Amino acid sequence: xxxxxxxxxxxxxxxxxxxxxxxxxxxxxxxxxxxxxxxxxxxxxxxxxxxxxxxxxxxxxxxxxxxxxxxxxxxxxxxxxxxxxxxxxxxxxxxxxxxxxxxxxxxxxxxxxxxxxxxxxxxxxxxxxxxxxxxxxxxxxxxxxxxxxxxxxxxxxxxxxxxxxxxxxxxxxxxxxxxxxxxxxxxxxxxxxxxxxxxxxxxxxxxxxxxxxxxxxxxxxxxxxxxxxxxxxxxxxxxxxxxxxxxxxxxxx
Numbered sequence: 001x002x003x004x005x006x007x008x009x010x011x012x013x014x015x016x017x018x019x020x021x022x023x024x025x026x027x028x029x030x031x032x033x034x035x036x037x038x039x040x041x042x043x044x045x046x047x048x049x050x051x052x053x054x055x056x057x058x059x060x061x062x063x064x065x066x067x068x069x070x071x072x073x074x075x076x077x078x079x080x081x082x083x084x085x086x087x088x089x090x091x092x093x094x095x096x097x098x099x100x101x102x103x104x105x106x107x108x109x110x111x112x113x114x115x116x117x118x119x120x121x122x123x124x125x126x127x128x129x130x131x132x133x134x135x136x137x138x139x140x141x142x143x144x145x146x147x148x149x150x151x152x153x154x155x156x157x158x159x160x161x162x163x164x165x166x167x168x169x170x171x172x173x174x175x176x177x178x179x180x181x182x183x184x185x186x187x188x189x190x191x192x193x194x195x196x197x198x199x200x201x202x203x204x205x206x207x208x209x210x211x212x213x214x215x216x217x218x219x220x221x222x223x224x225x226x227x228x229x230x231x232x233x234x235x236x237x238x239x240x241x242x243x244x245x246x247x248x249x250x251x252x253x
Contacts, residue, residue, distance in 0.1 A: 014042030015235045020094040022087070024048045024077055024134055025104030027056035029201055030152070033223035034101055034230050035059060039066040041231060046090040048075035048104065069094060077104050077130030087137040097141040099234055102131035102151045102174075112165040120166045127170035128177065135181060135191075143188045150233045151178045152226070153195040155248045171195075175244055182242030190241040192233040196226045197248025216250030 016038060026035040026047025032055075039045045045063050049056035049072055056072035063070035071093050075086035091097050106126040110119065131151050142149065156164055157171030178193035185191060198211040200220040212220050229247045233240070246252055 014040075016099075017042035019043045019098040019234075020046075020090075020096055021099040021101065021234070022046045022048070022090050022097060022134075022138070023101040023103055024075065024130070025050075026101075027052040027059050027072065030196070030199060030223045030226055031103040032059050033227050034103055034152075035063060036066075037224075037227035037231055038099070038101075038234065039063045039068045039070065041235070042066075042068065043099065043234075044069040044094050046071050046073060046094060048073050048077070048086055050074070050076050050104075077134060078125040080133055083130075083133040084137050087134070087141070091141050096145060097138055098145055098147045100134060100138045100142065100147070100149045101230060101234075102134055102149065104130055105152065105154075106170075107164075107167055109163050110166070111163055115166050123166040123170045124173070127167070128173045131174055132177060139185065139189070143185070146188050146238060148234060148238070149178075149181060149189060149191040150230050151191070151193045152230075153178070153193045153244065155195055155197040155246060155252050158195060158244075158246065158252055178244065179242050186241055190233075190238050192241060193244045194226060194229045194233070195244055195246045195248070197221055197246065197251040199223060199226060199247075211251065214251065215248070216253060219249060221247060221249055 021038045021043040023035045025031040027049040035045050035047050060070045060072050073086045073089050076082040106123055153175050154171040156168040157175045161168050182191040198220045200208050225247050229245050
């Protein structure tokens with residue numbers, strides 16, 4: 001096999017070779033799966049964590065097993081100074097930034113009439129202000145390399161869930177923020193949003209079966225399904241921007 005052919009084969013297997021990615025909330029659950037998928041695709045990956053230091057360090061070790069650079073940075077996405085410091089640390093360690101995945105999020109089930117102002121604000125601090133602060137801090141670095149942003153929204157931002165008003169509204173705001181970012185930061189930066197539906201990660205709960213039965217694809221989603229959508233936006237044409245992709249098996253239809 002020629003050297004040119006070897007390079008082509010390697011790029012097909014690792015389409016993000018040489019790219020530098022940052023995944024917020026990447027220590028566990030869906031964020032961890034997203035980070036792993038990016039590393040497997042060849043990207044150097046930084047993750048942020050707030051209270052999951054042990055899980056973050058374990059995830060970094062697993063990321064490094066793919067032969068890429070990896071690091072974890074403590075970050076509270078609600079706080080401007082913490083966000084700025086984390087992005088600066090990642091850029092310094094990796095030498096730049098090509099992809100930001102805003103995954104860190106909050107979720108709560110509560111009747112609308114019982115939601116306090118503090119609970120309402122707390123949801124928006126994480127789900128809407130956090131991605132704004134992260135993207136703003138990453139903007140100059142992404143602009144310099146024609147980078148990309150992928151925000152993790154939710155089917156709840158597309159449909160009204162009666163017992164999740166503050167969550168649904170915060171995710172709907174994130175969807176609009178994604179569109180606004182895409183329009184404001186083109187043509188240098190592409191910005192898209194993935195909106196997962198019911199994603200199950202090994203939990204045993206009979207209630208989940210109801211969602212599976214109501215889903216046209218007859219199953220609940222997996223974190224790997226979300227990762228595939230993120231990889232699409234991370235590796236597809238840079239021309240694709242401002243798009244919202246529901247990963248819900250048709251549950252929202």
